[in-house]
Amino acid sequence: MPVSHVRSLGSIINTMELEAVGVLVSGRRAFSAGGAKAKKGSQGGAADAPKASISDKEVKSTTVVGANILKDGADPKILSDSEYPDWLCHLVDKRPALSELRRKNIETLPYEDLKRFVKLDNRARIKENNSLKAKN
Incomplete structure (x- = not known):
């Protein structure tokens, strides 16, 4: 066998x-690696090879290298801070956790924090109820 x-x-x-x-x-x-059908004007595997990256420091400091998602596109240029909308820089701000929100007075919370507290508190209660009902 x-x-x-x-x-x-x-x-x-x-x-x-x-x-x-x-x-x-x-x-x-x-x-096979070459493929049966080749595109017009292609040189076999040579055209499919990745293009060499540009190592010029000036280009790297003015463009977002690797952010291009389009086949025929180019990497986007980095703009000055004044050309971006105001809300964009607030996306990376740290938001308070549920434990921190529970320690604060709910009546004095700003609307956005209050909304976040309700959402996180509901999520925590649902998780707790599900764990209690779960079969072991």
Whole structure:
């Protein structure tokens, strides 16, 4: 019995080696690195290679390198702080945790903190009720 496992293992290894080269094996389709259809004007694998990154310090300090999500786009330029909306810098502000909000007087909380307190308190109560009802 162990001999048959060794034989099947050997055939799997041979199949994997042949597929890596791009050969069709036992009715399965294997893909080669070059591909059957090439785009017009492409030079095989050379056009698919990643472009060299720009290491110029001036370009790095004026653009957000790696933020481009479009195929034909360019990296966005870094603008001065006055050109961004005011609310943008408040996105990274730390908001108070539930324990901190519970220590404060609810009547004196600003509206945004009160909204956050209600949301976090409801979430905590739901989690507690679910853990009590859960089957062990």
